Amino acid sequence: MASARMQVAAAPQGFGGFVKEKVLLGMSVKDYVRSCCTPVNAVAAVILAVGLPLLAYRFYAGLGATTNLSQTAPWGLWIGFDMMTGIVLAAGGFTIGASVQIFGLKEYHAIERPAILTAFLGYVMAVIGLIADLGRPWNMAFFPFNYGTASALFEVAWCVLCYTSVLFLEFTLPFFEWAGWARAAAFMKKLLIALTVLSVMFSTMHQSALGSLFLLAPTKLHPLWYTPFIFIFFFISAIVAGISMVVVESSISHRVFHRQLEGQPVDADKLILGLGKAGAVVMFAYFFLKLQGVVDGHAWGYLATGYGALFLVEVLGFILLPSLLFAYGARNGKVKLVQFAGLLGVLGIVLNRLNVSVVAFNWQLPSAQRYVPHWMEIWVSVTLVTIGVLAFRWIVNRMPILREDPRFPGAH
């Protein structure tokens, strides 16, 4: 095949050539190490130098030594932030994947791979956070054989396993192109639409299943956040998070990796404005759903309390306001406003998940018994985010994520 012949001709010679060209970006080891000496990398190195030993210490000494978790507060930052927030912010993978592959919005193809990569890394980091949070993580190997079909956690575990596998398979497409394995890449490309269907299915199931977990503890969650429909709220807010996160991630990527995008026929601003329209409409609906949850739960009276103020900040400041900003920005072509609204949307979802799983959880306990995260928990969480960001940067700098691989024209 002619294209295969061209790939061979264009491929770097030998394993050493491959490593130099593909891994070291054409530099010698010495030059590569020197190029890594940047202020950003220095900060990341400090975070990892402390965080990775802390993670190892957690597995050596246990949860009691490294966290402030207790029998009354078994879920902490690693569940509230790493798991709940990490998973919801990874929703861009299925949101954009479905838009492009299933709904035929091909113009968003340019941001599909970054969204899938963000989702994949988000899930991997969430899984690491989850394993760190398990009291006996070694039992995880046996969950597929314990048929706890009535357990919400059983569903969450299966969905995370399945969806992470699907994301991994979706990610193999740019990996195979990077490695120059044309047949494998062509095969995965054919599978992509099936994988997208699976990703929508698993995401729908388990974004909502994470909300279903709170159906098990209706009295522990504050009435302003608890509703019997919380699983629907989780799913819709996942779409909000997916759109907002893709807006933010695209904006940062286009600033940081602008060299890769030069000369590409992609109008990033147009895509961001399009996402702004979608974000405006979904957030508008989500705002009214949140109000409906308050009415349905007869919880109006709590709005005058401290928790009510927090709820109003979340709902007015981080749902209604970004919805209106998205709408105004998208209509009037104000890209920066849409990007700001996306940032508010991301922060709003982080706030919501932390409120649900940490702040408004166990709200009736006296303050002395309330959970406050240990500094080690915070550091490990920051470490996991740092690893995710570094991995994203490493992959984008090498693999055809933002740009097309010249050996696979039309594949991106």
Added chain:
Amino acid sequence: MAHDFLSIYGAKAAEYLLAIGYLLLFIPFWRYVQGARPKEAVVRAGAAAHAAAGAARTAFPGRAAGATAPSPTAGWFQVPAGVYLHPGHTWARLEADGLVSVGIDDFAHKLVGAAALELPELGTRVAQGEPALEVGDDERKVPMLSPLDGSVVAVNAAAREHPEAIDEPYGRGWLFKVKPSRLAANLRQLLEGAPARRFLEDAGEAIAFRMSPQLATVLQDGGTPIHGIARALAGDDWDQLARQHFLA
């Protein structure tokens, strides 16, 4: 305290009012979000042509689409005014009698060269984006997509029997005529004028890139492509290359 705030009837009434209020507010909100004004400031140089193509499609039937970046392959492939191109490299042209002529564009013609044609039978219903004809040789056939919906009312037998007729792909090389069923909707999906020319230039660049991938857009000087580029570039796998471009 809060749980006594409303009776069950009051709460239900509030829920219904909220739902109705949402629906009433959603309509103007939706119209506001969708009613974007034309935006020029964000169109950047690298994307100018693509953005212009989108804008022109929206503003059917095709106004001038702004500046386009000069292309090294400009002029390789022709498309006359009044011809609407489908992304699968077929075209449609409105005739005076209300019928629509359909053919393959200059790019497809030069890509495949003189080829045997399999045309649809009279009365066949064709649909936009669905295979309607085939080009190829004795061994391999490549399907091509219909640019619009309708039923076939005439077939150009001369083109079928004498493939050299499609040397004039937009003239006597028309392939069949269709009585359209969704003309307005179909035409919105097609390219005309500057977007159509830009589309063919992009296709030309893809071919040029294939000729010399390391050199990217640095091309040979002068000349135009030979007929049968696909065979020259891909040999026996010419049909794979053609399928890729024809979206088959």
